[in-house]
Amino acid sequence: MTRIHSFAPIARRDARILILGSVPGVKSLGALEYYAHPRNAFWEIMDALCGAARGLPYEQRLERLQDAGIAVWDVLHSAEREGSLDSAIQHAIPNDLKGLLEACPSVELIALNGSYAATTFKRYARATFDPRAGLRVVTLPSTSPANARVGVQRKIELWRDALEPDLLKPVLLEPMLLASAPIRDA
Numbered sequence: 001m002t003r004i005h006s007f008a009p010i011a012r013r014d015a016r017i018l019i020l021g022s023v024p025g026v027k028s029l030g031a032l033e034y035y036a037h038p039r040n041a042f043w044e045i046m047d048a049l050c051g052a053a054r055g056l057p058y059e060q061r062l063e064r065l066q067d068a069g070i071a072v073w074d075v076l077h078s079a080e081r082e083g084s085l086d087s088a089i090q091h092a093i094p095n096d097l098k099g100l101l102e103a104c105p106s107v108e109l110i111a112l113n114g115s116y117a118a119t120t121f122k123r124y125a126r127a128t129f130d131p132r133a134g135l136r137v138v139t140l141p142s143t144s145p146a147n148a149r150v151g152v153q154r155k156i157e158l159w160r161d162a163l164e165p166d167l168l169k170p171v172l173l174e175p176m177l178l179a180s181a182p183i184r185d186a
Contacts, residue, residue: 001080004029006095010062011071015104016166021113022120023076023092025084025144033058034072037084039145041152042113045159046070049167068167071104073097075112075120085146086116094124101135108134109166111159114142138162 006023027037035042043054043061050068052061065072079092101107112118118139140159141150150158 001082001090003078003080003091005078006074006076007032007034009071009073009095009100010034010065011073011100011104012066013104014069014106015066015071016069016106017109017111017163018071018073018100018104018107019111019113020097020117020121021072021074022086022117023074023079023081023089027084035143037145040143041145041155042143044152045143045156048156049160049163069106070163070167071100071107073100075117075124086114086144089116089120092120092124094120108136109163110135110137111162112137112139114144114147115139116142 004023007028011018021034024034025037025040027040028034030036038054043052046052046061046065047054050064050070052064052068054061056064062072074095075097076089077093077095079089081089110121112121121137140162141147141155143155
């Protein structure tokens with residue numbers, strides 16, 4: 001069985017929303033990009049929310065997410081898995097979400113990308129930190145093409161309903177960047 005690792009988080013200190021997936025799939029690992037599978041609806045949803053369209057260069061998409069106050073990471077630091085299905089994940093090790101939330105104190109919403117991210121968050125990550133007052137956690141329909149029960153337009157509606165209020169809130173924190181590059185886990 002192959003051990004896979006998540007990417008470094010894409011986050012700035014002023015992030016208000018943290019989107020957590022489970023762990024990257026085969027296409028993402030090969031491209032070294034979050035949500036690289038062409039049928040994954042993530043970038044269509046982000047285009048509707050903040051103009052981070054799949055057709056833009058990857059670095060520009062990440063910049064648009066961060067400008068909208070969105071951070072992206074995975075619940076799992078590493079796991080064993082053949083293929084891309086979350087149901088095949090074994091021997092998972094969680095990421096340091098406590099550390100990321102300390103580095104990004106303006107996060108008000110954790111958006112879990114699908115039921116497996118929610119399950120692993122509850123199992124591993126939630127126990128690693130004390131949620132601060134006002135920090136909300138919501139499970140959203142998976143953007144994965146494996147989740148064909150919910151169409152792309154409906155996913156956009158559900159994600160917009162959950163995320164848009166936090167996209168529009170002004171940040172009252174000094175706009176200090178942690179770094180120009182993504183935050184690296186220790």
